[in-house]
Amino acid sequence: MVKVTSMKNDKVNELADKLQGRDMLTLLDYTSEEVRYLIEKAVKMKQEKKEGNQKPSLAGKTLGMIFEKNSTRTRVSFDVGMVHLGGHAIYMNARDLQLGRGESIHDTAKVLSEMVDGIMIRANSHDNVVELAKHATVPVINGLTDQYHPCQALADLLTIYEEKGSFTGKKLVYVGDGNNVANSLVIAAAHVGMDVVVATPKGYECATDVVEKSKALAKANGSLFETTNDPVKAVKDADAIYTDVWTSMGQEKEIAQRLTDFKEFQINDELVCHAKDDYLFLHCLPAIREEEVAASVIDGPNSYVFQQAGNRLHAQKAVLDALL
Ligand code: CP
Ligand code: NVA
Secondary structure (H helix, E strand, O other): OOOOOOOOHHHHHHHHHHHOOOOEOOHHHOOHHHHHHHHHHHHHHHHHHHOOOOOOOOOOOEEEEEEOOOOOHHHHHHHHHHHHOOOEEEEEEHHHOHHHHOOOHHHHHHHHHHHOOEEEEEOOOHHHHHHHHHHOOOOEEEOOOOOOOHHHHHHHHHHHHHHHOOOOOOEEEEEOOOOHHHHHHHHHHHHOOOEEEEEOOOOOOOOHHHHHHHHHHHHHOOOOEEEEOOHHHHHOOOOEEEEOOOOOOOOHHHHHHHHHHOHHHOEOHHHHOOOOOOOEEEEOOOOOEOOOEOHHHHOOOOEOHHHHHHHHHHHHHHHHHHHO
């Protein structure tokens, strides 16, 4: 088995115990050791699946999945992940639930906790997910909010690890909007000791507390954390370049303004020539070609976006197995 860490068995067992029953709302609630443990577990479970040795560790268990926003990858990967582990998932469109008619988050959390073994939720408001987790007695997993996308970040780390073989000394550059995906990515990368540079236009930076906490995590893990408004300077010698859409779900009214504000932040051939030759291009998807990324880059030889999307399945299986 590939080792992300050099954890001894008793440490692995201790972390497994600590993670059972926990929520996953943001990776700020996790220690660096726990994040590394989850990546190591994902590597192992991906290998087991490939070899036909998958253990049905969640046999008879059910994951309830609430969606307030569209999804392809999150929905399918959680559903398939539960099937692989011997359990199953229920898809719930928030509008069709009584929640959509005004039933409280409190009552929804209590009722679902009587019936399912875990809740995955994609919601507009992170605060509402915090509220749901407060009242649920089963683990609540954040499948994207306005602030964070932790499961995406774990899949991103898994992809980088598979391609680069380690995190130490590797430089990850995020270029674009300091959004939910960016917030979770930089926290995750700081946890595993990657050097991180975030380049955003002025006014679109990552949340201030995320930057401060990620800086502290990076320092504790012996890596660098920088923010800038200069994408060219940022991508110099990058091992991985990451971007996301300029306009996230729910921000559609801002499209015209954002197209103007982000125009210097497109990932194109001119920009990536400052990175290392073997840089990875990453994107959480869905992508808009010729907006945040040129087709020549996302469809080019340095792009790992589909492996990255596939890793949602493996990273989340590790999360489901650990928490449920
Ligand atoms: N990256 C991601 O979360 O994709 P979906 O919106 O399709 O779930
Ligand atoms: N930042 C994007 C990510 C989609 C997976 C959004 O929130 O719409």
